[in-house]
Amino acid sequence: VSTQSTGFFSFFAVHFEAKMKYNPAVTSSRRKNRKAHFSAPSSVRRIIMSAPLSTELRKKYHVRSMPVRKDDEVTVTRGTHKGKDGKVIQVYRRKYVIHIEKLTRDKANGVTIPIGIHPSKVVINKLKIDKDRKAILDRKDRSKRQAEKDKLTKHEVKAE
Numbered sequence: 001v002s003t004q005s006t007g008f009f010s011f012f013a014v015h016f017e018a019k020m021k022y023n024p025a026v027t028s029s030r031r032k033n034r035k036a037h038f039s040a041p042s043s044v045r046r047i048i049m050s051a052p053l054s055t056e057l058r059k060k061y062h063v064r065s066m067p068v069r070k071d072d073e074v075t076v077t078r079g080t081h082k083g084k085d086g087k088v089i090q091v092y093r094r095k096y097v098i099h100i101e102k103l104t105r106d107k108a109n110g111v112t113i114p115i116g117i118h119p120s121k122v123v124i125n126k127l128k129i130d131k132d133r134k135a136i137l138d139r140k141d142r143s144k145r146q147a148e149k150d151k152l153t154k155h156e157v158k159a160e
Contacts, residue, residue: 073085090114
C-alpha cells in the first residue's frame with residue numbers, strides 16, 4: 001500500500017491548507033462577511049469609506065488614511081477617470097460611493113448625473129478641517145504614539 005495519496009484530496013491538502021484563525025470570535029465565512037458588509041450601519045460604513053492621504057498630508061499629519069467627507073479635495077487613482085480631481089460633493093454611504101464635482105455623465109434623456117467612485121480608489125489632497133477632524137488626526141498621529149512608546153514608564157525608571 002502506497003503512503004502517498006493521489007487524486008483530488010492530495011491536491012486539496014497541498015493547495016488549500018487550512019490556516020488557523022487568529023480570533024475565534026471573528027468569522028472567515030464569505031457569506032457572513034458579505035452580509036455584514038452590505039447590512040452595515042452608517043457609522044460602520046463611514047469607516048469602510050476611508051481613503052488614503054496624499055504624501056504631503058501623510059508627512060504633515062503622520063496619518064495614513066481618513067474617512068472621506070464632503071468638501072475634501074480628492075484625485076481619482078484607478079479606473080477610467082484616473083487623474084481627475086475635484087471636491088467631494090456627496091458621500092453616498094448607502095451605495096458605498098462618493099460623488100466628485102466634475103465627474104458627471106449625460107443620460108440619454110439629457111439629464112446630467114454624478115459618477116460614483118469608491119473612496120478606496122481616490123487619494124485625499126486637501127482635508128476639510130474642523131475641531132472633530134482635528135481630534136481624529138491627533139488621535140491617529142503615529143509620531144505621537146511612537147514617542148509615547150519610547151518614553152520610559154514609571155516602573156522601568158524604578159527598576160534602574
